[in-house]
Amino acid sequence: MGKLATLAEAVASIPSGTHVALSGFAITRCNMAFAREVIRQGIRGLTVSQCVGAMDADLLVGAGAVERMIYGGGSLDRFGRLNNVNRAIESGTLIAEEYSSLSVAFRYLAGALGLPFIPTRSLRGSDILARLQQIAPENIGTVQDPFTGDEWLALRPLVPDVAVVQVQVADEEGNAWIFGPRWDNEEQVKASQRVIVITEQLVPTEIIRRDPERTVIPGFKVSHVVHLPFSAHPTSVYRVYDYDAEHIREYAAATRTVEEFRAYLEKYVFGVQDHWEYLELIGGMKRLTSLMADPILGY
Amino acid sequence: MGKLATLAEAVASIPSGTHVALSGFAITRCNMAFAREVIRQGIRGLTVSQCVGAMDADLLVGAGAVERMIYGGGSLDRFGRLNNVNRAIESGTLIAEEYSSLSVAFRYLAGALGLPFIPTRSLRGSDILARLQQIAPENIGTVQDPFTGDEWLALRPLVPDVAVVQVQVADEEGNAWIFGPRWDNEEQVKASQRVIVITEQLVPTEIIRRDPERTVIPGFKVSHVVHLPFSAHPTSVYRVYDYDAEHIREYAAATRTVEEFRAYLEKYVFGVQDHWEYLELIGGMKRLTSLMADPILGY
Amino acid sequence: MYAEDYTPFELMAVAGARELKDGEIVAVGIGLPVVASFLAKRTHAPRLTILFELGIVDPEPIHTGVGLADPRVWYRAKVMSSFVDMLGMVLHRGLVDVGFLGGLETDAYGNLNTTLLGDPRGTFTHSVGSGGANDIASSAKRTVIIIRHQARKLKEAVSFVTSPGYLQGGSAREAAGLRGGPVRVITDKAIFGFDPHSKRLRLESIHPRITLEDVLANMGFQPLVPDQVPVTEPPTVEQIRLIREEIDPERIYAG
């Protein structure tokens, strides 16, 4: 009956072909341990959505686990581009439903609110819209404003099967807090059919009740709670640990070719049994403690 | 250049006929000192909006300051009904644009997001809708869902001229925190053209920067910051003070007839020069300290 | 073990609690539905999620409040958020299983009036209006109405439909684009359901010590009455103890 689960159990609840919303933004709060386990379990054909494409999605795409990506563009910030995503788009192996940040956020918001569609000013006149009309015409419509008669672009609500969200603090019911900016995470969670929470810190519900204004993920949406420290490595978790610049540089370099990336996967994903072996491989306690966030700075 | 203002100065920025969104909900975080000053300054012809009609609106309506109310029904909880509002509706002196809580919240949300309209399932088939079609047909429309062809009710965005929000904590730029549930306040603020913040506690911006996830009112929307303790009396401010049950009972009794309410206004509004005289009149330090919230319970 | 000593309000609260299943999400206003929901959560439905429209999830009050605006009923909540979160992202999103509703009057098709009595275009007295009631009636998967059993409150047609039930009956509700609808009306004399086709109020059980005549004589219209009408299951001793000692010790809600 309880929701506490191992990462392997939580990942096993996701059938191939599922639509997964991921909480990462570029190189922060990415579902890295989750993505590694998805790859190890051989799950494929996923639809992945997020407002800004991030390292979690790039890893999954690079491993061939993703069929469609619904996103607003993305990068590894100054560390580079999403080479796996880009290569898959260029070679036609990934269907890229590419929007802008707000367009995806609005699609999640419409899903969260149970709206039939949401009008937006974004995308008009752009080639993003022209391309969407080819790739995903079923998600793009027009409506007439009943008050002015103006025509507006309308987007279909986005309702992922599951949102996977990397958080700082959660209880065993899945009530969770996010420190720092939340980008699209709250709307992802509230749009999705269910939620997997991956948390750095597991606290008693008593703690959640002391500061309930912070609870952006309500337990009743959550199916699995995975307590797994450093699960976003090598990306950062605000107030907990910094990104691992050295490892991200290694990743960015490895994604330049299919062959190099295969070697990266062999080493860091297939070469370890689980997250704990991964943490040892990347340098264990010594490396990880060097990344721990300063309590004032948050990084 | 600064935004710090006296209550009188902030109220003087509101011309007769303005659309004011009020932060109160029944008998909590109501803009009571604000309403008393509006009445003393003789401002009239206001449009007042809030998701659930509250004591702040009832006081303003009872003093004849309000021409139109846009709300979702309301009461003084177990202390009674909004007798002034109800009497004004029954006698035809108040235009009551009456919705449900969510319908008003959705109208604010659409205003906040810059949407041209917002579709909703609420109100369909009800006499609330039938009455709105008579009283405010300009705010009610229908749209066709471009994806299913279904017809939906559409509401016009609500964009108040000014939101007046009673908060626990703000800095002198107007960045503000709300403890406890926020009901419609965030959407009110973000829909409105500008905001007047009335705060129990004034803190340095340094404090705001320490917990920025809490900032639901951003300073850039705020025109005036009024630091005025006990400004919601006799209603409660979560974590600061409890409602004054004795005074609310006196108010509820006084609103039973026009004559009794005139006497109430004479005593508590016109009979005092300002908020400080009011606080003395209702019992001063002794009464107020008896209402101070327990730090754990919050009331 | 069933209780012998209980009030009509306590019976109504227990009947309300029995409408809730474990793991469900319930939207409640104040009053008896609060007692019913907390009772269910402490007995057969520990994983029930309780929502208050202004932005409260699963509070654990230790003092009785005067209404939703009273911080006493927010105490120890797990979430404190907003209307848009509760009524938008849970209710309008389609996740609320049960909504409890009450009002000035209800009618043969479960329509509820909390707005006004009299003629809306002529002389009337205005009451509290909708709050979230219309929203709950429109978007919850099912609603349960709790109301006193008086002829002036149980009428053939209400004077103002604040919260739609089955409107004029039959398929009128679906035609208006609404799903769900009322499944029970719980009064202090009986429990009603709705005929699956006509959607007209139908007697389901009569409370202990109440006669069919008591039920019908105090209604403004004739409900459907099956040949056999069972007696409502009484509260258990434990349910009454929980209400009196823990949930409503000051007996503010359950009279």
Add this chain to the structure above:
Amino acid sequence: MYAEDYTPFELMAVAGARELKDGEIVAVGIGLPVVASFLAKRTHAPRLTILFELGIVDPEPIHTGVGLADPRVWYRAKVMSSFVDMLGMVLHRGLVDVGFLGGLETDAYGNLNTTLLGDPRGTFTHSVGSGGANDIASSAKRTVIIIRHQARKLKEAVSFVTSPGYLQGGSAREAAGLRGGPVRVITDKAIFGFDPHSKRLRLESIHPRITLEDVLANMGFQPLVPDQVPVTEPPTVEQIRLIREEIDPERIYAG
């Protein structure tokens, strides 16, 4: 007092800062626009509000970050919220005065491409896409483009319009239902505006020590060139000091 010693990037940052007025709200990505915005806030525009799309208002970083995802650039923010808050409730709401944009290439009508180079229906290389850039280009009251002055980046027409400028020029932008539009293109050789009618790029000033030939020879198309083209106002000594000592001491952004 004007500085003698400054880099082209520093001049671009200063020119960007001069586009911002006190009290305005500016939406910025990372890189030079950050330097421009912080510089404006520390000089002539202390009441400037600086937004990052992911949910950050008015941070005061003390370390340089690698991008918006770096908590270094969130430090001491006054608000930490969300895309819906920043891009929805500020930008789409119509409150952003200025948006800074950069990209792979821009064209004679200020359209920007951050998506792909090549033929979108054939062979192409994909880049970073929009992020919030399309949203800013669509809803900000005005936008300022900062881009390097190279023929491959300043083209008659971009291969993919990620963020619309004036589209095909004239009234094409209004016809598409968009307000605002780009008002400046700042390069390392010159500053451009747009002709009020044709909406075609028009040279406004040439940076010190750069010739008109330098400007035109390194563009993929011919902009409008007025008879008299002034020299761009150079940075002041104080502006350069602020950039070097306080805003970008590691010279990550401003080269």
